[in-house]
Amino acid sequence: MNQTTVPYSSDRLRELAQLLIGNVRELAQAGWTPATSSNFSHRLDDRHAAITVSGRDKGRLVEDDIMVVDLDGQAVGRPLRPSAETLLHTQLYRRFPEIGCVLHTHSPAQTVASRLYAPQGHVRLEGYELLKAFHGNQTHEMAVDVPVFANTQDMTVLAAQVEAALDRELAAGRPLWAYLIDGHGLYAWGRDMAEARRHLEAFEFLLGCELELRRLGAR
Known part of the structure; x- marks a missing residue:
């Protein structure tokens, strides 16, 4: 489909496709995207996002595995099927114009932590x-509560739960950079790919520390 028939910049899409492919390949090599799990996106413009196509091996993505959706989660341009969890990406882009990238992974640490802390509803x-x-933090003398949501195949239900958590945290003056889904994995985001990767990697490390403390009987 040529440039005159799509409502977004094809050049920008190609640029973002390469950015996503390179970063996602590294996350796959780390073992954070087993089988065809996980999904990744980047804001394309104020009305669209580039996102991974459903069912693709994330360690072997090519340019055609990156598609465009509008901020309601509907495919734009090529008739491909986006991830079933697209609404969880686009709700962040709609609500926060500053968010530029959303990364969802399934590392063992993330998944185990989501099971252990689901009864509490959060990991402190x-x-x-x-x-x-984490963006905006200047000190270690603070606490971050990472919400843990019950897993469901109904993305409208899950998106509504995420929206309520965002309302609650922002009303309390607590920024949110990520959340977990029980038995599933972690969603993390940032203003661009670099910041989203930094947040994702920091949460991965910190969740691993919490799990190790529990193993040692210190939690």
Whole structure:
């Protein structure tokens, strides 16, 4: 489909496709995207996002595996099927114009933490130096509660739960950079790919620390 028939920049889409492919390949090599799991997106413009096509092996993505959706989650341009969880990406882009990238992974640490902390509804991360990796944080002397939502195949239900959590945290003056889904994995985001990767990697490390503390009987 040529440039005159799509409502977005094809050049920008190609640029973002390469950015996504390179970063997602590294996450796959780390073992965070087993089988065809996980999904990844980047804001394309103020009305569209580039997102991985459903069912693709994330370690072997090519340019045709990146498609465009509008901010209601509907495919634009090529008639491909986006991830079933597209609404969880686009709700963040709609609500926060500053968010530029959303990354969803399924590492063992993320998945195990989501099971262990589901009864509490959150994982508390407190006192770690690496909390300063999150945008806007200047000190380790604080706590971050990462919500854990029940898993469901109904994305409208899950999106509504996420929206309520965003309302609650923002009303309390607490920014949110990620959440977990029980038995599933982690969603993390940032203003661009670099910041989203930093947040994702920081949460991965901190969740691993919490799991190790539990194993040692310190939690």
